[in-house]
Amino acid sequence: MASRRHEIVQIAARLFAECGFGATTIRVIADEAHILSGSIYHHFDTKDEILHEVIRDAVTFLRDSTTQISKSECDAERKLVALIRLSLDVHARDHQAYSILYNERRLLRQRDGFEYVAQAKGDMYRAWQAVLQDGVAAGLFKPNLDLFLTISTINRMLNTCADWFHHDRIYEHRIGPFSLDKVVAFNLDFILGAIRHPKRISQPIPRQDSA
Amino acid sequence: MASRRHEIVQIAARLFAECGFGATTIRVIADEAHILSGSIYHHFDTKDEILHEVIRDAVTFLRDSTTQISKSECDAERKLVALIRLSLDVHARDHQAYSILYNERRLLRQRDGFEYVAQAKGDMYRAWQAVLQDGVAAGLFKPNLDLFLTISTINRMLNTCADWFHHDRIYEHRIGPFSLDKVVAFNLDFILGAIRHPKRISQPIPRQDSA
């Protein structure tokens, strides 16, 4: 069956996320699967094929969920809240794949065969853009918001936050534990504080996921 | 003289920043310096020694400037503005070194001989913490601010923003040019919007550097 193959994919996902794709060798993956390096090539043709298997479903899921939220029926602020929650939730669902998608973004942008990643990122950018544009037009967000800088900043914030929460935290000794709920709440406060229309700054934040 | 040595350091800085430390080979550095790979070892004992030379001054400068701002005589909000501006300015001063310091943070945290980097980051964290604590106590910032999450978030924001501005931008084709001033102004608006006390949300932001 494909079960052994999937086992190898999971081992590779962990190693790619922890050490990076370039720094993870076929031999180490094989070691952790308790087989020899040559045997990996019975399951996969190349190292790249393993990377595809690690990230492909994650890319599709995030793109589909993002566009679905942007096309839902609620107001722009609830959509934004749902998008922020989604960004942090998917990392909880499969933090290794999403961590790799962010940290290997340069590689994924240039490597032959990975064009679908850039394509999906383009789709997601346009979904965020539509949501923010709506919110500005409806007077929910600051009127003079630079959409590109805002989307770029929020995405970098959420990606690096999730990466810290699910990975870097191991190395941080000076801090106590944070729950995912607390981290989500912090990011909602921070981001909405930054982009809400000044007149709405003290309104309660819609905490429910709307998707 | 040490001039040839410095030339090699500059070439290495560019390559480490663009391709990563691990992906940059001694041979490529030598190629760009128009010498053979073996000749590099007349100037440096190891590849690590080149990395030290690339980052050491940048670490010292940022740590000293950060602690200096935190100990200056103005109010906490002006200090925070100065710290934000400093973070973005140092990348303009030597974006390669600061980009490496952020992107190779895992390596720098674990590698023998690089303990001074973690030491400086600890000093800087404590400086930021003192500034935010002051601001909360003085009623300038939100009273219930989680200091660790706030500092961590702002630092990730500024580091990834500067990295995007000075490097990733090359690959972004859909956007027009942004000036550094515009990016600084955006980040000041975003961060102060997120952490200011609600009653002060419409006050003008002190734009002058106070250091």
Next chain:
DNA sequence: GTCTATACCTTGATAGAC
């Protein structure tokens, strides 16, 4: 499906001539 064995390449680093 895994092992043995290995081809072929690139890596960081070294020794000694010039």
Next chain:
DNA sequence: GTCTATCAAGGTATAGAC
């Protein structure tokens, strides 16, 4: 200060026995 020449280690990938 650079070159020639090279080493030992480790990288991806392959072929064929079991």
